[in-house]
Amino acid sequence: MIRSRLCDLVGIKYPIIQAGMGPFSNNNLCVAAANAGVLGLLSTSGVFDKEIQPWIYKAFVETAGANFDDDIATVMEKVLKRTTNLVKDKGGIFGINVMVSAEVLKYSHVIIDTAIRVREENPDMKKHFKVIFTSAGDPLGWKDKIKGAGFTWMHVVPSVKGALRCKKAGVDVIVASGHEGGFHTSWEPVHSMILLPAVVETASDKETLVVGAGGFCDGKTLAAALVMGADGAQMGTRFLATQESDFHQIWKEGVVAAGDRATLVARGFVGPARWLKTPRSTEHAKNTLQKSPGVFLGTPDDFTTMDMSLIKFEIESIKAVFEGNKEKALMAAGEAAQRIKDMPKVNDMVQEIVRETEAILRDVPKLLA
Ligand SMILES: Cc1cc2nc3c(=O)[nH]c(=O)nc-3n(C[C@H](O)[C@H](O)[C@H](O)COP(=O)(O)O)c2cc1C
Numbered sequence: 001m002i003r004s005r006l007c008d009l010v011g012i013k014y015p016i017i018q019a020g021m022g023p024f025s026n027n028n029l030c031v032a033a034a035n036a037g038v039l040g041l042l043s044t045s046g047v048f049d050k051e052i053q054p055w056i057y058k059a060f061v062e063t064a065g066a067n068f069d070d071d072i073a074t075v076m077e078k079v080l081k082r083t084t085n086l087v088k089d090k091g092g093i094f095g096i097n098v099m100v101s102a103e104v105l106k107y108s109h110v111i112i113d114t115a116i117r118v119r120e121e122n123p124d125m126k127k128h129f130k131v132i133f134t135s136a137g138d139p140l141g142w143k144d145k146i147k148g149a150g151f152t153w154m155h156v157v158p159s160v161k162g163a164l165r166c167k168k169a170g171v172d173v174i175v176a177s178g179h180e181g182g183f184h185t186s187w188e189p190v191h192s193m194i195l196l197p198a199v200v201e202t203a204s205d206k207e208t209l210v211v212g213a214g215g216f217c218d219g220k221t222l223a224a225a226l227v228m229g230a231d232g233a234q235m236g237t238r239f240l241a242t243q244e245s246d247f248h249q250i251w252k253e254g255v256v257a258a259g260d261r262a263t264l265v266a267r268g269f270v271g272p273a274r275w276l277k278t279p280r281s282t283e284h285a286k287n288t289l290q291k292s293p294g295v296f297l298g299t300p301d302d303f304t305t306m307d308m309s310l311i312k313f314e315i316e317s318i319k320a321v322f323e324g325n326k327e328k329a330l331m332a333a334g335e336a337a338q339r340i341k342d343m344p345k346v347n348d349m350v351q352e353i354v355r356e357t358e359a360i361l362r363d364v365p366k367l368l369a
Pocket residue numbers: 019020021022023043045097099135136156177180181182183184213214215216234235236237238240332333334335336
């Protein structure tokens with residue numbers, strides 16, 4: 001049986017994190033993942049944008065047992081209670097993924113404050129809702145709030161510099177996210193094969209765990225993460241293409257159909273983003289090259305300096321996904337899409353990943369003979 005420090009820290013069976021994935025919701029996917037024995041993460045980016053992208057809010061509340069008229073705090077309270085109810089029989093463990101980048105910081109505070117309050121008011125929730133996972137921003141300054149409330153705190157970084165910042169901030173689990181990962185990716189293209197061992201060497205110790213993200217999608221890649229010294233792997237694209245995933249069918253099918261060299265990088269809402277390669281995303285990449293070349297040069301830009309027509313294009317294209325319009329849709333996914341050929345049930349998939357990882361790890365010592 002594979003077991004790592006990650007399992008012991010949060011009480012999961014297998015050292016796998018189902019990544020939080022926006023923008024719509026992965027409320028049902030999180031339940032299925034938690035019940036399959038891995039850490040399920042609720043994405044919360046779907047509640048950011050009721051005014052500008054109401055279709056995203058609508059999709060989120062529909063899978064949260066909430067109403068369109070509810071405010072963010074009420075929606076969060078409902079989704080946390082719903083998730084707890086649906087995982088408690090199987091002892092599932094879950095958390096929330098909250099982006100803390102400058103563009104969305106005011107919402108991050110509402111979400112995290114609500115999570116802390118609701119968990120305090122519902123002591124039963126403490127057995128299941130154990131993790132706050134922050135992303136896309138600076139970890140410094142969040143420790144007292146998150147750890148003070150008794151959560152395990154995870155934060156995702158794209159660099160060794162980011163990992164050192166996490167150490168300073170007091171993060172429990174650093175998730176090193178390589179450039180091959182789906183959707184939000186880093187300004188500089190450092191991939192998991194380099195990033196993960198570098199972050200392990202820099203940051204892994206008695207207090208701090210390290211998990212790999214970006215390209216992990218099966219037993220081979222999970223075994224590699226563990227052999228590289230990580231405490232587990234976070235998987236996004238792999239969980240996206242599952243039966244229980246809340247993603248639109250055209251998005252899931254897009255991942256399964258993706259072949260060799262199936263993704264590209266272009267501007268996304270909070271920085272560079274990795275999309276499935278389609279005529280629409282190719283057009284977006286060409287526009288990015290003209291209007292926001294820093295994405296390809298590793299030079300960050302933001303809403304004060306960039307051409308907002310890129311964001312407008314993304315918003316229209318995400319709406320097209322919601323409407324099932326394949327031609328206009330932009331669908332994010334990681335390079336792992338080219339290795340994903342099926343759309344299994346989450347539990348079957350987790351069991352297969354675990355079986356394959358165990359078989360590989362059992363054979364590793366033979367390499368020394
Ligand atoms: C469709 C999609 C949406 C994502 N949305 C978010 C998000 O809202 N916030 C975030 O921190 N990461 C997001 N990610 C990144 C994942 O959390 C994870 O780090 C990444 O998928 C790992 O790489 P992989 O796709 O190769 O497994 C998203 C990834 C995908 C594929």
